[in-house]
Amino acid sequence: MSLYFDAVxxxxxxxxxxxxxxxxxxxxxxxxxxxxIYALITEAxxxxxxxxxxxxxxxxxxxxxxxxxxxxxxxxxxxxxxKNGIAAPAAHPIRQAVERHxxxxxxxxxxxxxxxxxxxxxxxxxxxxxxxxxxxxxxxWVYPRWVRxxxxxxxLEEQLRTTFSSYQRVDTLQGLAxxxxxxxxxxxxxxxxxxxxxxxxVAVPFGADFTASTAYKNGEIILQDKASCFPAYLLLGDxxxxxxxxxxxxxxxxxxxxxxxxxxxxxxxxxxKKQTPHRIFSMDASRVRSKTLQKMVSLAGADxxxxxxxxxxxxxxxxxxxQFEHVSGLLxxxxxxxxxxxxxxxxxQLTLPATSSKSSKPQGKKRKRRADxxxxxxxxxxxxxxxxxPRASATDENDTPTGAIDHERLTKLSNLQARIVExxxxxxxxxxxxxxxxxxxxxxxxxxxxxxxxxxxxxxxxWRLLRRDEQPDGLRRWTHxxxxxxxxxxxxxxxxxxxxxxxxxxxxLEACLRCWPGDAEGLGGFFIAGFVRDPQGARxxxxxxxxxxxxxxxxxx
Numbered sequence: 001m002s003l004y005f006d007a008v009x010x011x012x013x014x015x016x017x018x019x020x021x022x023x024x025x026x027x028x029x030x031x032x033x034x035x036x037i038y039a040l041i042t043e044a045x046x047x048x049x050x051x052x053x054x055x056x057x058x059x060x061x062x063x064x065x066x067x068x069x070x071x072x073x074x075x076x077x078x079x080x081x082x083k084n085g086i087a088a089p090a091a092h093p094i095r096q097a098v099e100r101h102x103x104x105x106x107x108x109x110x111x112x113x114x115x116x117x118x119x120x121x122x123x124x125x126x127x128x129x130x131x132x133x134x135x136x137x138x139x140x141w142v143y144p145r146w147v148r149x150x151x152x153x154x155x156l157e158e159q160l161r162t163t164f165s166s167y168q169r170v171d172t173l174q175g176l177a178x179x180x181x182x183x184x185x186x187x188x189x190x191x192x193x194x195x196x197x198x199x200x201x202v203a204v205p206f207g208a209d210f211t212a213s214t215a216y217k218n219g220e221i222i223l224q225d226k227a228s229c230f231p232a233y234l235l236l237g238d239x240x241x242x243x244x245x246x247x248x249x250x251x252x253x254x255x256x257x258x259x260x261x262x263x264x265x266x267x268x269x270x271x272x273k274k275q276t277p278h279r280i281f282s283m284d285a286s287r288v289r290s291k292t293l294q295k296m297v298s299l300a301g302a303d304x305x306x307x308x309x310x311x312x313x314x315x316x317x318x319x320x321x322x323q324f325e326h327v328s329g330l331l332x333x334x335x336x337x338x339x340x341x342x343x344x345x346x347x348x349q350l351t352l353p354a355t356s357s358k359s360s361k362p363q364g365k366k367r368k369r370r371a372d373x374x375x376x377x378x379x380x381x382x383x384x385x386x387x388x389x390p391r392a393s394a395t396d397e398n399d400t401p402t403g404a405i406d407h408e409r410l411t412k413l414s415n416l417q418a419r420i421v422e423x424x425x426x427x428x429x430x431x432x433x434x435x436x437x438x439x440x441x442x443x444x445x446x447x448x449x450x451x452x453x454x455x456x457x458x459x460x461x462x463w464r465l466l467r468r469d470e471q472p473d474g475l476r477r478w479t480h481x482x483x484x485x486x487x488x489x490x491x492x493x494x495x496x497x498x499x500x501x502x503x504x505x506x507x508x509l510e511a512c513l514r515c516w517p518g519d520a521e522g523l524g525g526f527f528i529a530g531f532v533r534d535p536q537g538a539r540x541x542x543x544x545x546x547x548x549x550x551x552x553x554x555x556x557x
Contacts (some may be wrong), residue, residue: 001088001095002031007040008070011350020348024257026288036087039211044077045348049135050128051076054108055353062355064097069352073208080109081121129206139486144176144193144203144522146226147210148262151269152301156200161214167192168379173522176205197474198229198266203522213415219299224258225517227526230475231331231434232262234513234530236270237472245278246268247328247429250316250427252280255289257296259331264302272397280305280323280417283312319427328426334417336437336444337387337410340525342381410443410500417444418451419529425457425531432466433531443500446482446512450502458531465511475513480521482512483527514543 009023024041025034044148050202051073060076067075075098078086084533088095098105118124149156167190170176176191184348190208195201203226210216245267251260260282267278282297284290290310297306314332317324417437424433435452437444449465452458468476485501515526 001092003036003040003087004071004074004094006030006032007074008068010037011041011070013350024290024385024515026286038323041080042346043081044074045350046125047064047077047081047128048073048351049131050112050302051080052108052351052353053112054080054105054410056328057108057111058101058104060098060101060105061353063101066094066097069486070350071358072353073350076105080105084390091190104340115435138413142495143206145174145208147202147204147226148220148224148265149200149202150220151200151265151298153218154215157223159215163210163213163221164202165191169194173203173440173520176203183462195226197478198226198233199474201226201229219301222258222300224262225525227438227525228258228524230513230528231264231333231436232259232266233472234466234475234528235331235432235434236263236266239270245329248279248281248324248326250324250424251280251282252330252424253284253286253330253334255286255293257293259280259333260293260306261296261300261302263298263331264305278305279307281309281327282306283309284314285311285313292411294433298478299433315423317423319423323425326429328429330427330430331434332424333436334420335441336413336417338438340438342513410441414448415445417448418455420454421448421452421531422457425452425455425461425463431533434528435531435543436526436528438524438526440486440517442483442486442502443502445527446502446504446509447500449512450504450529461557462534463531464534465508466532467507471530478513480514480515480516482509484509
């Protein structure tokens with residue numbers, strides 16, 4: 001039963017920084033597998049509305065004092081929808097508390113399906129997801145499941161023939177959800193959208209589950225949001241085998257490893273097998289998160305290319321260390337406010353069953369004492385998991401806010417981010433650096449870019465921004481660009497909007513790429529900019545038209 005107690009504890013614990021998934025995988029003192037906990041919570045969150053309805057109508061919370069709303073929802077999910085049922089011994093009192101009412105629960109579940117006009121459980125799932133979007137005011141917004149093809153192990157063509165062989169191609173993201181409102185009795189047809197901006201990236205309908213597929217287990221496909229694919233693609237571009245990347249790479253803020261493995265995948269596609277592979281130095285300041293990073297690198301088959309430096313703080317790296325003398329590109333996605341993160345990685349806001357106003361009859365001293373003991377056990381489990389959730393490190397990927405985001409916190413984050421980028425520009429062989437955040441705030445994005453361009457290391461090193469016309473073809477066509485100040489309504493009212501405005505030229509803003517949460521692109525908030533070292537090493541700020549521009553060919557297609 002530790003699976004359910006751990007899950008409840010994580011759902012009810014106060015935020016301790018980091019994305020919800022990363023907090024689960026990094027938590028200490030959990031008795032259940034982090035993967036099982038995450039799968040249980042994410043799957044139950046898709047069914048919460050109908051499960052709450054079933055639990056309320058069956059009235060089991062008033063009959064079973066051992067059950068809390070959170071615990072009941074998770075247990076009933078597995079009882080009704082999991083292939084193996086509740087993950088506990090048959091004689092366990094909590095499992096029995098649910099299974100005593102199995103006939104009533106099954107009947108109420110059937111009634112819920114019939115009320116929605118659904119002929120199958122698959123149709124009911126689609127109906128519930130639609131209800132959730134309507135309740136959240138996002139009925140016309142598409143948030144798909146993004147899947148990146150790992151070129152180390154496979155190819156897009158091979159995956160289209162195998163994993164996605166039954167999927168029908170659509171031309172728009174909106175087309176992915178076209179069948180969600182059709183509950184006529186036929187199973188919705190799976191659909192697939194080939195992304196026009198990032199090579200080897202596809203989108204499928206939200207809720208699609210690949211965790212049991214052979215391709216996922218073998219590391220042939222990786223579940224990675226589109227915006228998270230921008231940094232590696234901006235860094236390595238559309239280079240072919242005739243002109244592959246020259247030099248080693250560094251992912252300075254790497255865990256859990258999506259961007260590192262994306263770099264390795266792009267290199268694998270660009271280079272011939274007979275060539276000596278370039279090294280990717282990948283690191284995270286947390287040793288716990290570094291273990292996750294190493295597991296992901298191994299699953300993706302990138303061990304031959306990637307060297308993981310566990311517990312290594314990027315700011316503590318010596319840029320003149322001989323092992324980094326051939327580093328020419330650095331990818332930086334440092335800790336940020338996480339203000340652009342939406343959806344999957346946030347703590348799920350479950351629709352919980354209401355406790356009945358009816359009071360159950362006293363169940364005798366012996367039964368009451370056992371119930372109280374079990375409730376105390378739940379409290380203990382919650383306390384253990386809360387204590388076990390680690391504080392976010394300075395280089396967490398996709399950090400989320402710990403409490404309210406105020407100007408002081410954003411300023412501290414901005415200072416750290418600028419230090420990290422300036423440190424990267426100090427690597428003697430570096431020619432390309434990408435900087436990204438999952439924040440919507442100007443102070444963490446364009447303001448950091450302006451500050452870095454004005455720094456001594458950038459001016460003396462001849463660093464400038466990568467112009468839009470130099471960016472890889474897919475990103476060159478991306479329409480959302482940098483802004484001078486925060487959009488109205490997209491910053492904390494306590495923040496001084498004037499203090500985060502930046503004075504970058506239009507061409508510099510065009511060099512920055514933005515993603516905005518809740519628009520038709522199906523992404524969260526994200527920011528990315530590329531820095532390049534001018535071959536002439538001229539002391540300059542902003543974007544320059546150097547005399548040596550023809551000698552540097554940028555990210556050629």
